[in-house]
Amino acid sequence: MKPSQSGEPEALAERTEALHLLPGWFRRPTPLLWREMRSHCVPAHWRYHEVRECLRQAAHEVSTEEAERRNLILRNPIPDNDHSTLRTLICAYQTMLPGEKAKSHRHSPHAMRVILESRGAYSIVDGHKHPMESGDIVLTPGGCWHGHGHEGSEQAFWLDGLDVPLTHLLEPMFYEPHPDQWERVAQETTHSPMRFAWAETMAALDRAEADPTGHFGTTITLPTPMMPTVTLKVCRWPANWANRPYRHTANTVYVVMRGSGRSEVGELEVDWSFGDTFVAPAWSRISHHASEDSVICAISDEQLMRWTRYYRVEDLGHGGAPLTISQTNEANLRG
Incomplete structure (x- = not known):
């Protein structure tokens, strides 16, 4: 760093600190920006x-x-x-x-x-x-x-x-x-x-079409207009169903309402059954396999991420190409 007109760098540092200013060119243990999303939470x-x-x-x-x-x-x-x-x-x-x-x-x-x-x-x-x-x-x-x-x-x-x-x-x-x-x-x-x-949720799942991406299974979204920060989805995964692995920028809680199976979230392997809860911090790799017919409630902040235009999905399946940022933004605009 070159000396400023007001003196040596140390003098400038002392002056800015006294004014509650932090020079943006100073190196810090935690940077303000980084290349890819990371969560402090763990699966x-x-x-x-x-x-x-x-x-x-x-x-x-x-x-x-x-x-x-x-x-x-x-x-x-x-x-x-x-x-x-x-x-x-x-x-x-x-x-x-x-x-x-x-x-x-x-x-x-x-x-x-x-x-x-x-x-x-x-x-x-x-x-x-x-x-x-x-x-x-x-x-x-x-x-x-x-x-x-x-x-x-x-x-x-x-x-x-x-x-x-x-x-x-x-x-x-x-x-x-x-x-x-x-x-x-x-x-x-x-x-x-x-x-x-429960009966109405099951009827709605009967009418729903399978997820065309292969990531989520047959899924319905429950309307929560008075709760814009929380997204509620219910997924049906038939016996022996497995998804295409993916990651996305939504923090997700999975609650097992019926069935059993195995999921991999990041490096954690989860053998789940009725009533269990497991969590996927945003941008974790997620893969699921249902051992028997299963119904899962997924609680997330997806619609908040969509509203802020932070939502992004990346396909991690065999031969799948990651979505680009522009494609993700177009998906956000479509809802």
């Missing part, structure tokens, strides 16, 4: 039968009065991380006992639930009470009052997904407990825009 897998046993124990040791939400968070196993499952998403397994109620509250983050085992549980969202039965996917968009209860006879289990890490990053976090603790039910309904019933 990970949580086995439902192991988590379920922990929740069964917790149900008898921790009340909903103590915890409000009796859940176990899926923490990505990286240093200095105490909550995030992926960069923009947090997931947790939750349980309720028959007769319990979880107090109503509302918050900025958008939330959804994949109901794994439930007969008689319900959710109240802005006064509308609807069922939460096995196989259902239910929504609680940010800002909506919501609480839960259980009128059945067996312990209920489900998986929650929220965009809490994204909200932390952008900083518009607000939380408010309901002034009456439990929100009053204004209407009871089985058909709600906040609930995707």
Whole structure:
């Protein structure tokens, strides 16, 4: 570096530091730009039968009065991380006992639930009470009052997904407990825009066409207009189906709603079965193989990545040519 008119480089460095300025030509341990996407998170897998046993124990040791939400968070196993499952998403397994109620509250983050085992549980969202039965996917968009209860006879289990890490990053976090603790039910309904019933999801998959790229299998996208940061897809993978390996710039959580198989995410091999959750950080290599007829819920930030025009897909199959940036942008414009 050549000396400036105001003195030696050291003097300039001291002056800029005092003014809270950082010269852009200084070398730094972490550069501002790099050649290709990389995620701080790593692929990970949580086995439902192991988590379920922990929740069964917790149900008898921790009340909903103590915890409000009796859940176990899926923490990505990286240093200095105490909550995030992926960069923009947090997931947790939750349980309720028959007769319990979880107090109503509302918050900025958008939330959804994949109901794994439930007969008689319900959710109240802005006064509308609807069922939460096995196989259902239910929504609680940010800002909506919501609480839960259980009128059945067996312990209920489900998986929650929220965009809490994204909200932390952008900083518009607000939380408010309901002034009456439990929100009053204004209407009871089985058909709600906040609930995707299992039977309706299966019927939609029956009508859907197979993914022409071979990456994703037969897939439907559930409409979430009030939750623009979260994408919900349900995939059907028949026995012995295998995809064309790919990677994309969406952080993705996979929840096994039915079936079993094996997936490779980056260097992690995952043997999955009912209720398991595994995650693919953005730009990880992803390949799947279904051992039996399987249904998977994929929770991601894809539509957020598309809206920002950051979404990109690369085919990693045998003989497949990667998409170029221009092709990816054209795909973004098409939706």
